[in-house]
Amino acid sequence: MTENHQAPDRRNFVTKAAAIVVGGLISVVAPVAGLLTFLDPLRRKSDTRGMVRVASLASLPENGEPRKFPVLDTLVDAWNKTENVPVGSVYVQKTGENTVRVLNSVCPHLGCSVGYRASTQGYFCPCHKSAFAVDGSIADPKSPSPRAMDELTAEVRDGEVWVKFQNFRKGSPDKIPV
Amino acid sequence: MASERKDGPAGGDSALDKAQEWLDQRTGYKGLLHEVLFENVPGGARWRYVWGSTLSFFFVVQVITGTFLWMSYSPSTQSAWESVYFIQHQMWGGWFLRGIHHFVAQAMTVLLVLHLMQVIIDGAYKAPREVNYWFGVVLLLLILALSLTGYLLPWDQNGYWSTAVSTNIVGLSPGIGAPLQTVVVGGANYGHQTLSRFLALHAGVIPGVIILFIVGHVYLFRRHGITPKQPLKGPDEGFWPEQILKDVVACLAVLLVVLFFVVREHGAPLGAPADPSEQFSAARPEWYFLFLFQLLKYFPGEAEVIGAIVLPTLCLLALAAMPIIGKWRLGHRFNLGFMGVMLAGVALLTWQAVAADRNDVEYQVAKAGAKRDAARAVELANAGVPITGALTLMRDDPYTQGPRIFSRNCASCHRFDGHDGLGNPLPKDSISASDLKGFGSREWVRGFLNADTILTARYWGGTTHAEGDMAMWLADHIPEDEDEVAMRENVVLALSYQARLNSQAALDVRDSSRIASGIAFMRNTSSGCAECHKFQDVGTDSPELTDWGSRDWTIAFVHDPAHQRFFGRDNDRMPSFGTEKSLTPREIEMVVDWLRGEWNTPKTGKATTGN
Numbered sequence: 001m002t003e004n005h006q007a008p009d010r011r012n013f014v015t016k017a018a019a020i021v022v023g024g025l026i027s028v029v030a031p032v033a034g035l036l037t038f039l040d041p042l043r044r045k046s047d048t049r050g051m052v053r054v055a056s057l058a059s060l061p062e063n064g065e066p067r068k069f070p071v072l073d074t075l076v077d078a079w080n081k082t083e084n085v086p087v088g089s090v091y092v093q094k095t096g097e098n099t100v101r102v103l104n105s106v107c108p109h110l111g112c113s114v115g116y117r118a119s120t121q122g123y124f125c126p127c128h129k130s131a132f133a134v135d136g137s138i139a140d141p142k143s144p145s146p147r148a149m150d151e152l153t154a155e156v157r158d159g160e161v162w163v164k165f166q167n168f169r170k171g172s173p174d175k176i177p178v
Numbered sequence: 179m180a181s182e183r184k185d186g187p188a189g190g191d192s193a194l195d196k197a198q199e200w201l202d203q204r205t206g207y208k209g210l211l212h213e214v215l216f217e218n219v220p221g222g223a224r225w226r227y228v229w230g231s232t233l234s235f236f237f238v239v240q241v242i243t244g245t246f247l248w249m250s251y252s253p254s255t256q257s258a259w260e261s262v263y264f265i266q267h268q269m270w271g272g273w274f275l276r277g278i279h280h281f282v283a284q285a286m287t288v289l290l291v292l293h294l295m296q297v298i299i300d301g302a303y304k305a306p307r308e309v310n311y312w313f314g315v316v317l318l319l320l321i322l323a324l325s326l327t328g329y330l331l332p333w334d335q336n337g338y339w340s341t342a343v344s345t346n347i348v349g350l351s352p353g354i355g356a357p358l359q360t361v362v363v364g365g366a367n368y369g370h371q372t373l374s375r376f377l378a379l380h381a382g383v384i385p386g387v388i389i390l391f392i393v394g395h396v397y398l399f400r401r402h403g404i405t406p407k408q409p410l411k412g413p414d415e416g417f418w419p420e421q422i423l424k425d426v427v428a429c430l431a432v433l434l435v436v437l438f439f440v441v442r443e444h445g446a447p448l449g450a451p452a453d454p455s456e457q458f459s460a461a462r463p464e465w466y467f468l469f470l471f472q473l474l475k476y477f478p479g480e481a482e483v484i485g486a487i488v489l490p491t492l493c494l495l496a497l498a499a500m501p502i503i504g505k506w507r508l509g510h511r512f513n514l515g516f517m518g519v520m521l522a523g524v525a526l527l528t529w530q531a532v533a534a535d536r537n538d539v540e541y542q543v544a545k546a547g548a549k550r551d552a553a554r555a556v557e558l559a560n561a562g563v564p565i566t567g568a569l570t571l572m573r574d575d576p577y578t579q580g581p582r583i584f585s586r587n588c589a590s591c592h593r594f595d596g597h598d599g600l601g602n603p604l605p606k607d608s609i610s611a612s613d614l615k616g617f618g619s620r621e622w623v624r625g626f627l628n629a630d631t632i633l634t635a636r637y638w639g640g641t642t643h644a645e646g647d648m649a650m651w652l653a654d655h656i657p658e659d660e661d662e663v664a665m666r667e668n669v670v671l672a673l674s675y676q677a678r679l680n681s682q683a684a685l686d687v688r689d690s691s692r693i694a695s696g697i698a699f700m701r702n703t704s705s706g707c708a709e710c711h712k713f714q715d716v717g718t719d720s721p722e723l724t725d726w727g728s729r730d731w732t733i734a735f736v737h738d739p740a741h742q743r744f745f746g747r748d749n750d751r752m753p754s755f756g757t758e759k760s761l762t763p764r765e766i767e768m769v770v771d772w773l774r775g776e777w778n779t780p781k782t783g784k785a786t787t788g789n
Binding site for chain 1: 255256339342343346347349350356357360361363364365366367369370371453454455456457458459460461471474475477478479480482483486538540541544573586587590604605608753754755758759760
């Protein structure tokens with residue numbers, strides 16, 4: 001009688017455990033498979049670009065007024081790779097006989113495009129009214145942007161301005177490439 | 179059994195009755211229908227009970243219209259805008275379908291807020307209805323998420339730039355924000371994966387979750403019943419047909435409002451294709467998100483996370499906590515007050531945002547430009563879109579690119595009708611070269627060949643040429659008698675004729691004899707233009723007048739104004755845009771074509787509908 005009584009309990013426990021394990025296994029396959037592709041962007045690093053030519057030094061005003069230039073480079077978007085298309089734009093200003101300052105035209109606040117105003121000799125973001133000085137620093141303490149405009153690495157080679165074009169995280173006090 | 183009375187006409191039940199009986203025995207649908215339709219409404223049917231049914235109806239409308247849109251929508255950066263353009267402007271009834279989907283989304287937001295207000299005012303969040311109330315709050319958030327994800331899908335300028343701001347706000351959240359943004363956007367930049375993920379969220383994930391919450395919401399509602407306002411005003415009534423009649427009338431009223439907007443706007447707005455490299459100053463979210471944009475302006479710099487994340491989260495937490503707060507003695511009054519303050523705050527911020535935009539000159543200019551670009555994009559697309567997408571058409575279009583190139587490169591000295599080409603005013607002290615609107619036209623040349631007007635700011639007033647030989651010559655040769663005046667006008671016609679403007683072709687034919695006289699004067703080497711200028715095969719000096727102001731002449735001039743054919747050593751500050759590689763040859767062509775008012779106007783295979 002005792003053996004007869006224990007046998008159903010043991011079999012029931014094994015049955016439950018097996019049902020849970022197998023049920024769990026079959027239930028987890030689809031979500032796990034989906035999650036892998038869902039989280040795929042986190043493992044992909046941004047393309048690191050080399051230097052690209054954006055302008056000739058002679059085309060810059062001598063007085064240091066910035067001019068806006070498109071950055072033409074290879075654009076990679078998932079399966080598409082397109083060469084020599086605009087990937088962004090920059091403001092370039094002459095700072096010396098053979099030196100320049102290059103600022104990314106994207107607002108470091110929330111990613112809108114910054115315009116230059118000759119009347120105030122400064123930059124201005126139309127979306128949330130951040131104002132920047134001609135060197136890219138924050139001009140108005142009320143500006144919502146947490147940091148200055150992003151300066152890019154640039155050099156002058158044989159009278160041509162070459163830039164290492166990068167975008168940076170928005171809304172962060174720190175300049176973090178993305 | 180034989181004594182049992184039979185209903186219906188002699189001969190037994192009708193075929194329909196038998197069919198219904200058969201189906202009911204196998205599915206029990208009559209019981210379900212009875213459960214749904216014959217619920218008791220204590221105190222009778224009331225208008226204040228219509229919210230749930232109205233919202234459910236319009237959710238179904240959105241699923242239906244959304245599914246049909248989905249059948250024609252193509253999510254990639256080279257086809258999203260193009261497929262939406264096709265729906266809106268080419269497909270039979272496409273504008274109507276898209277318009278319904280667009281405006282019902284806005285109606286649902288309004289209805290949900292009103293519904294939530296009614297629930298709070300009636301105290302219907304109190305025990306035992308806490309979970310149902312929370313389901314309602316979640317549904318409001320889900321509807322807003324549908325708006326956010328749907329805004330990007332047309333991949334137009336406004337959707338692109340507004341969503342860039344929205345997703346960057348998500349990225350502000352400490353810790354999980356940046357990875358979450360990367361996953362939702364599908365990478366660091368917006369592209370194919372952004373569209374496919376947003377479509378999955380908008381058409382699959384969020385509606386699916388909404389359906390789950392609606393089922394839960396309705397189940398709990400049936401479990402707890404209606405919260406009637408005491409005392410009851412009348413006898414109980416059935417849900418069918420009394421309450422349902424009120425429900426469908428309310429749906430009709432909302433639908434009529436929606437249809438009014440659909441017809442008035444002729445569908446939903448579609449801006450120009452998204453161009454990540456082109457500044458867009460008119461980026462604004464849907465009107466019911468404007469208050470969040472406005473709120474950001476009060477938290478500058480590193481305090482931004484307060485306005486973007488902390489305050490909205492606190493408000494949501496307070497909203498969710500209302501059932502708990504309501505248990506206190508004055509809790510219900512507090513909840514009413516908090517709701518009022520929050521709604522007033524949202525309304526005030528929204529009004530501030532709208533008022534600020536109305537008074538923002540730069541925004542108004544950008545908005546007008548956006549409208550112009552949108553119309554042009556449709557015009558170009560009507561002739562067919564290449565596989566590279568409509569954006570490549572825009573990027574190679576003089577009408578679109580000309581004013582931008584002018585604004586960025588020429589407007590530091592020149593003007594176009596007093597502005598920078600795009601409509602933005604220019605500071606006074608930057609104007610030092612001629613206004614180029616109408617360059618090469620008779621009117622322009624007439625002002626140029628006048629001793630007084632050539633010295634104004636519209637022509638050479640701000641250049642060193644104001645003291646040059648040309649200005650001196652004009653001053654020395656002011657026409658005096660009738661013949662001289664007539665000959666000057668002939669020279670105006672002849673010089674303008676050199677430009678070969680399409681817009682003047684008919685006039686040039688009409689005035690061919692006067693033009694011939696003018697050309698003869700220009701060729702005169704003793705007292706005409708060729709006394710100095712090289713013209714055709716006579717004369718020696720620059721600027722050369724052969725085909726002056728023509729497309730080729732102007733392109734070559736912009737390429738290198740310091741060339742010997744043009745100003746040579748006398749050039750006053752004008753950059754050599756081609757020689758210095760500031761502009762590509764195509765860019766120079768486009769700005770010249772735009773100045774000449776000459777761009778392709780495609781012949782359409784189908785006229786665009788609406789205005």
